[in-house]
Amino acid sequence: MSSQIITITLSPCIDKSTIVERFVPEKKLKCSYPVLEAGGGGINVSRVLKNFKTNSECIYISGGYTGKILDNLVFHEGLNAKTISSEQYTRENFIVFEKHTHLQFRFGMPINKVVEKEWRAVLNQIKKSKKSSFLVLSGSVSENISPVFFKEIELFVKKTNCKFIVDTAGSALKKIITAGAFLIKPNLNEFSGLYGTKTLNYKELVKKAKQMVAKAKVENVLVSIGKDGAILVNKTGGYHLIPPKVKVKSTVGAGDSMVAGIIYNLNKGIEILDAVKLGVAAGSATTANSGMQLCSLTEAKKLLPKVKIKKLL
Ligand SMILES: Nc1ncnc2c1ncn2[C@@H]1O[C@H](COP(=O)(O)OP(=O)(O)OP(=O)(O)O)[C@@H](O)[C@H]1O
Numbered sequence: 586m587s588s589q590i591i592t593i594t595l596s597p598c599i600d601k602s603t604i605v606e607r608f609v610p611e612k613k614l615k616c617s618y619p620v621l622e623a624g625g626g627g628i629n630v631s632r633v634l635k636n637f638k639t640n641s642e643c644i645y646i647s648g649g650y651t652g653k654i655l656d657n658l659v660f661h662e663g664l665n666a667k668t669i670s671s672e673q674y675t676r677e678n679f680i681v682f683e684k685h686t687h688l689q690f691r692f693g694m695p696i697n698k699v700v701e702k703e704w705r706a707v708l709n710q711i712k713k714s715k716k717s718s719f720l721v722l723s724g725s726v727s728e729n730i731s732p733v734f735f736k737e738i739e740l741f742v743k744k745t746n747c748k749f750i751v752d753t754a755g756s757a758l759k760k761i762i763t764a765g766a767f768l769i770k771p772n773l774n775e776f777s778g779l780y781g782t783k784t785l786n787y788k789e790l791v792k793k794a795k796q797m798v799a800k801a802k803v804e805n806v807l808v809s810i811g812k813d814g815a816i817l818v819n820k821t822g823g824y825h826l827i828p829p830k831v832k833v834k835s836t837v838g839a840g841d842s843m844v845a846g847i848i849y850n851l852n853k854g855i856e857i858l859d860a861v862k863l864g865v866a867a868g869s870a871t872t873a874n875s876g877m878q879l880c881s882l883t884e885a886k887k888l889l890p891k892v893k894i895k896k897l898l
């Protein structure tokens with residue numbers, strides 16, 4: 586089944602969570618039965634869209650026995666998955682909750698490299714869809730990926746007139762900015778990283794985003810700033826969207842929920858500022874859920890009227 590919305594995850598992972606009483610060096614630590622979940626930006630965006638009763642095609646790379654586990658997890662989520670097989674093992678990230686301190690420790694394994702055979706297979710899969718309206722690239726992307734991949738995506742986007750939405754960081758984000766996108770959604774650190782700094786202040790952020798939009802390659806620059814919401818800059822101006830205060834249980838997947846909320850509304854023909862408003866509500870709704878539980882549409886819509894918009898430009 587072809588879909589209006591395509592998500593791409595180039596380096597997905599299995600998130601393996603367990604609980605220990607307390608960390609003690611040199612001793613064997615007794616762990617609870619591990620809980621396994623599929624992880625990776627695009628997969629999460631597809632998951633939230635599914636919660637919102639919206640179909641998407643979820644393209645991701647997987648390999649080795651861990652890749653088989655990932656495929657199985659994605660299958661049980663009921664996603665419309667298109668798997669690209671890799672010779673590399675899908676990475677496993679490890680999350681340990683220490684009961685004694687109530688602290689969570691998150692161990693992230695290195696991002697998988699994407700070889701030419703794999704990115705070409707991803708492109709072929711994308712090109713099979715003639716009617717896509719949204720192409721979403723989300724999650725970590727290996728530095729080694731060829732710029733040809735982004736060039737090809739640029740051509741596809743122009744040819745099909747679909748909207749390219751990107752939530753990634755580092756050198757991949759840099760390459761995309763020069764190739765062009767409808768919307769980029771880095772968080773504040775990721776956006777600041779583009780300018781070789783850790784945290785830009787809001788004034789600098791808006792200035793840099795405005796310059797980026799003026800170059801006419803990126804239509805909408807959306808920088809998420811956790812509990813402080815997000816700043817959107819496009820040719821109509823600059824806006825600070827402020828979420829309501831919520832009782833935060835887990836921030837895992839907040840950014841992906843935000844992207845899904847935006848696409849859900851854009852797909853209904855709603856204009857960008859109101860689409861981002863639902864995105865902010867969706868991100869905040871996810872933080873009110875525990876663990877990996879992502880928000881429902883009802884939860885996001887409940888917060889929607891409480892999201893405030895302040896015009897900056
Ligand atoms: N503590 C919080 N309280 C309320 N809302 C939050 C909080 N953290 C995140 N959000 C909501 O989620 C959105 C995205 O969050 P954030 O900026 O943390 O994204 P991110 O760093 O990309 O997250 P991810 O870890 O999923 O990649 C925010 O714009 C906001 O709407």
Ligand SMILES: [Mg+2]
Nearest residue numbers: 752772840841
């Ligand atoms: Mg993020």
